[in-house]
Amino acid sequence: DTEVTQTPKHLVMGMTNKKSLKCEQHMGHRAMYWYKQKAKKPPELMFVYSYEKLSINESVPSRFSPECPNSSLLNLHLHALQPEDSALYLCASSQELGGGGMEKLFFGSGTQLSVL
């Protein structure tokens, strides 16, 4: 199984809602990532988990809250989002964080989020 599965594929939420994005992989990867991608722009790193511990937070607003319940699952909890947070949210995984350089990332298909 070389897949990263993200749910839901599409999400529409109001600014007062609380929702969660889910990501799952069964490749035994120990590093997992959340990226945000606006239309016609490159993905931007939000969070990195390594061995289930938050390793990197790229100064993301607190209305985004990541969680890594176990080595296969990664969640992104959303609360009080703004319309400008509308984007494609991508989850990715890699075998682990490489000290000698980043290995390849396996991406999910993403969640297209619209905040009204």
Place this chain on the structure above:
Amino acid sequence: SQQGEEDPQALSIQEGENATMNCSYKTSINNLQWYRQNSGRGLVHLILIRSNEREKHSGRLRVTLDTSKKSSSLLITASRAADTASYFCATDGNNAGNMLTFGGGTRLMVKP
């Protein structure tokens, strides 16, 4: 922050032609990777080239790396309509965690 800049931003060619995309970056790297993304979908890893390598092939893909010029190119030979997608280069070494930073991407359209 964006480490790589890609050129051109958009490229339109006929099926059967070759497509060349270029990537320039600013800081030293351990490796450089190329990814492909179909519209609204996740990214798919194409090829990884390490800083001590100069050229790498994978099927119809050829990647070159010139660390002295801090640049890389991706060549797709004998293009097909199914190659229509956005192509991103990604480099590490631009931040403390050596995380991948993606370039702006080249949108490739291959006309049948």
